[in-house]
Amino acid sequence: MEGISKESLQRLPTYLRYLNELHLNGIESVSSTTIADRFKLNPVTVRKDLAFISEDGGKPKTGFSVADLVAEISEFLGYNNTQDAVLVGVGKLGSALLGYKGFSNYGLNIVASFDCKTDIQIDSTKREINNISMLPDLVKRLGVNIGIITVPAESAQAVCDLMINSGIKAIWNFSPTHLITPDNIAIKNEDMAASLAVLSQRLTAILKNE
Numbered sequence: 001m002e003g004i005s006k007e008s009l010q011r012l013p014t015y016l017r018y019l020n021e022l023h024l025n026g027i028e029s030v031s032s033t034t035i036a037d038r039f040k041l042n043p044v045t046v047r048k049d050l051a052f053i054s055e056d057g058g059k060p061k062t063g064f065s066v067a068d069l070v071a072e073i074s075e076f077l078g079y080n081n082t083q084d085a086v087l088v089g090v091g092k093l094g095s096a097l098l099g100y101k102g103f104s105n106y107g108l109n110i111v112a113s114f115d116c117k118t119d120i121q122i123d124s125t126k127r128e129i130n131n132i133s134m135l136p137d138l139v140k141r142l143g144v145n146i147g148i149i150t151v152p153a154e155s156a157q158a159v160c161d162l163m164i165n166s167g168i169k170a171i172w173n174f175s176p177t178h179l180i181t182p183d184n185i186a187i188k189n190e191d192m193a194a195s196l197a198v199l200s201q202r203l204t205a206i207l208k209n210e
Contacts, residue, residue, distance in 0.1 A: 008049045013106070014039060015049070016073045022066050031063030052076070079107040084144045086168075088159050089151035090115040090129050093174055097150065098127055110148070112138055132159075136166040145169045153177035 018038055022030055032050065036043040053076040054069060074080050082104075087094055090113050098113055114132045130138070138144070147163040149156055149171060156175035163171060170186040173179055181187050 004052045008052060011039075011041075011049055012053070012073050012077060015046075016070065016077070016079075019066055019070050019073070023070055028066055029062045029064060030066050030069075034063070077106075079105070082107050082109050083146055084109050084111045084142060085146035085148055085172075086110070086112045086114065086135065086139060086144050086163075087148040087150060088114045088132060088135065088163070089149060089155075089175075090117075091150060094148075094150035097148065097174075108146070111142060111144065132162070135162060139163070139166040139168060143167075146172065148172045148174070149179075150174045 015035060018035065019030070032046040033043045035041075036046045050064065050069070053072045054064065056064065056068065085108055087097060087110050090098070094113065094115075098110060103110065112130055113127055114130045114135050116132055117129075139147075145168060147160075147168040147170070149159050149163075151159050153176050156173065156177050157179055160171060160173070160179045160181065164181065164185055168185075171179070171181065171188070173187060173189045176191070176193065178189070179187060
């Protein structure tokens with residue numbers, strides 16, 4: 001995905017959800033202006049985003065083919081190629097992620113979950129919980145590349161190191177801590193404190209203008 005900005009990349013899944021809705025409703029074409037209006041963006045921004053993934057610049061009056069854009073964005077984001085993942089930390093958040101059925105729409109398949117406790121009951125899924133000691137063997141045997149961390153902050157770095165040493169190449173971290181990883185490891189931190197800070201700042205600005 002060289003050349004595309006982080007902001008553009010983050011907007012593509014949003015476009016894709018909207019395009020899927022249009023496709024389900026039988027709408028065959030859409031303009032960049034329509035997409036821009038839906039998300040309160042500049043049409044130029046949308047056109048630039050779509051230029052990264054579509055060779056078709058859209059046709060005058062009719063715009064883009066919805067079906068083509070769905071296929072092109074899905075391919076660009078890798079949603080057509082299912083990636084296996086393992087999850088460590090089967091607490092409330094980990095259990096919720098295990099029970100979420102929408103990951104398959106984005107090419108993610110959680111093949112195994114791990115915890116230091118294996119007697120946890122998960123109402124939303126029938127998944128077996130494996131002891132963390134089994135992680136290295138399973139990751140290497142199945143060739144898993146993605147690890148999801150949902151453990152407490154004090155355990156996260158140790159779990160991260162174990163994943164990397166086992167062959168994991170990308171880590172999705174939900175633990176509230178900064179993880180230290182080598183440069184050749186892809187990592188995405190879901191920082192809820194940072195998101196709340198942004199939301200609070202925007203709320204403060206809105207209230208001041210009322």
